Amino acid sequence: MDVDDVINPLPPLPTDPVSYPQISTVPDPIRLQGVGSTTIFGLNNRFSMDYPTVLNGKVAEEEFQKTVYRINRILQYEISQNVKWLLCGCFCCCCTLGISMGPAIILSRxxxxxxxxxxxxxxxxxxxxxxxxxxxxxxxxxxxxxxHYVLVLEFLPKEPILYPD
Incomplete structure (x- = not known):
């Protein structure tokens, strides 16, 4: 019997990560491309409301569509305003040396x-x-x-509760 066995009677914990239980991998994020007819400064005026099958059992189809609908409603109004300011800025661009494009850029942001x-x-x-x-x-x-801009729905990783402190 060794002195170390008396002080530390427990067997050492494995240090390689292979011996711990594997945690499921996080699926790839879902990317929603713009499907509208107008794109200004990379931002499209509408995103697809098609429900991805990967979300079955995670979120209801109605909740997903309601979220995308809210985003589309914001974009529909804001992009129409941006188009008006962009056209106005383009007409006056020569006279103002490009300063008239400022409102369109600020509205896009x-x-x-x-x-x-x-x-x-x-x-x-x-x-x-x-x-x-x-x-x-x-x-x-x-x-x-x-x-261009896309909507990304990422899966958050779960907390590993099986690993020792």
């Missing part, structure tokens, strides 16, 4: 902020409680320098 605020409200209201997270993310188009 305000639109993104309104969409992000609505998404954060929806996250707090429902989606964080069921392990999901909405966000608005900028994504590049196919092999070009153009970028």
């Amino acid at each position: 305000n639109t993104r902020n309104k969409v992000q605020k609505e998404l954060s409200y929806e996250n707090v209201r429902l989606y964080h409680k069921i392990g999901l997270h909405w966000k608005l993310e900028k994504e590049s188009l196919d092999d070009s320098h153009l970028r």
